[in-house]
Amino acid sequence: MPSHKPQAGLHPPAAGSLDERARRVLSAIVRDYIQGGEPVGSHAIARRPDVDVSSATVRAVMADLEDLGFLEKPHTSAGRVPTSRGYRYYVDALLRLKPPLPEEREEIERQAHEAASHVENMMAAGARVLHSLTRHAGVVAAPRPQAERLSRVEFLQLREGRVLAILISRSGAVRNRVLSLQRPLSPSELTQAANYLNSLVTDLTLAEALAKVKSEQLRDLAELGALKAHALSLGAQVVQIEGAQVRIEGQASLLDDKGIANDLVKIRALVQALEGKDQLLQVLDRTLVAEELQIFIGAESGIVEPDLAIVAAPYRLKGEVVGALGVIGPTRMDYSRIAPLVELTARTIGLALDEG
């Protein structure tokens, strides 16, 4: 399994520093807490067949784990709860992934294929299927324009002084924007301008296209005609079409988590954070850069709420990473089941996009 660490280990105690017994205890606590959601006591752990020591010994181990920052207790005399650091260790070193069930596979594939022709449908379907299979919030970021390769640029004359610029990407995504012209162009001039731009930017990513247009702009200003200069300035505007939408499904399920449910302040912060989707987008972007499945736990995600975790995976179009999707849930979500589901969904959606 590839490393899930979005951040390199920051603390001195190295990952391998726990002995076998401590690892078993930590693993048991995390799984217990994920399943039950309540602070877990030494007795419950001692009863487990794979630990098999007395509760007093467990308590001793727990005290050590607490010193190391893997566990904490809500109050003096309560059971222990994993900290973000505890989850981190669990995810990095202890996690055993469970492959998705056949019916889950089928569900993902059905949804992906029904919706693949249209990018927006795809996003909605992806978010929906992640939500319904995990009962947490499913989230899909639109293919990044920066990473997408352009297929074509078109201009349509609207009315005096305004053109509609249309960007068609290789994935079939379409973006458009209304531009204002400094001086009117005739239809044939507009066609020429479009042809010229297409000759420059076809098959480039948006980022590359922008760079290309800028460099041409510098070089050609003197040497080329006014028309081409004008075309380039339009091109510079076109390429900056903003995109990057995020689709969320099932945010209501986030409110079910016990850690949040009773705290109005947290609920508010959460709803607000999800409403402005910027933070979310940043997290998904990090996944996009990493190019492999990422698990963000607590504060790592940058989302205000510290009891939230995000499992995200990039999806590919013709081999290139173009977007990311994932699941947002409480830190105590079932990583062993959800990580493979997210990974599978990303892969399946990538395949569907390739065909669509």
Add this chain to the structure above:
Amino acid sequence: MPSHKPQAGLHPPAAGSLDERARRVLSAIVRDYIQGGEPVGSHAIARRPDVDVSSATVRAVMADLEDLGFLEKPHTSAGRVPTSRGYRYYVDALLRLKPPLPEEREEIERQAHEAASHVENMMAAGARVLHSLTRHAGVVAAPRPQAERLSRVEFLQLREGRVLAILISRSGAVRNRVLSLQRPLSPSELTQAANYLNSLVTDLTLAEALAKVKSEQLRDLAELGALKAHALSLGAQVVQIEGAQVRIEGQASLLDDKGIANDLVKIRALVQALEGKDQLLQVLDRTLVAEELQIFIGAESGIVEPDLAIVAAPYRLKGEVVGALGVIGPTRMDYSRIAPLVELTARTIGLALDEG
């Protein structure tokens, strides 16, 4: 002021049946409750200069109003709280509108003008300004395709067997959709098809355009060439492009209301209801049909949460109603201030769209 009733009065006691004193008391109670948010007692009302009777008399009047269904008490021996019916009467018969402040006007106009060129920006700006001025959730429905008049249809060849259809409306809204062709068309055939369609549907609303295309399809099938038939079948698909988005800003503010804040079940239901925007869209649609400002109180809105009210107004493009926007808040929101704000925002956005 035009009637705000979305439903005709259902109960026998006619609107005018309250005498002057009862109306004053009801009005005072509603305003008091809107301001303070707590059940209001007879003493508080009796102290008001515009009522000026003893608290015992107020209590008697209150008892009558309670029998009529305008008030209720959360429990025996608490103050009274208006029912939906009470708000309804208040809004219909007692409400005194307060014109927006100059700075509110300016804010609305600034936002509307900055964003008018692009429909999506306009929606975002409208929702934002309504949210920021009212501190409740602002909501804007996209111009309805059914009501919008078409400016033009364009086709762009994508790759073998697929075309991108683009619908440009008079308001500058652009919608697109990828269509599959039964048989490939050459570029010139495509242009011809587009020209033919444009000659049919320009300046029609989407609904009219659909009817027109259908009728042409029947008539011309035998008489016209295969190309035109093909064009018509494309046209039929194009016109069915779905749209109708809703933009919400500030849903987090809905959680601040005292009636909801402490009830997790309600919060969940609310978040869920807003996530699927269908219900909201239906409410705004009703406003669109009514063609004037509407106030929906409690259950009238069809939104699950009974303690919510919606103030909505249609906005116009060149005189024709094309969309609706409004504010969602607790039933105890300040209607006298918010209704004029919503109305003004709708009008201002309409004007901005006309120019844009």
Add this chain to the structure above:
DNA sequence: CGGCGCACTGTATCCCGGGGAGCGCAGGGC
């Protein structure tokens, strides 16, 4: 070194009683 049991501590829940807000009703004045 691991296991056992006891004392300690903090939480949650219930019950109880006092205080207070507000109502309904009866009786009296203009």
Add this chain to the structure above:
DNA sequence: GCCCTGCGCTCCCCGGGATACAGTGCGCCG
């Protein structure tokens, strides 16, 4: 006849105290 005053009653809210409970920490023992 209308409206005000006064009084008793009901119900909520709040704080305190008792109880039950879960789980730890630690000393002691094999």
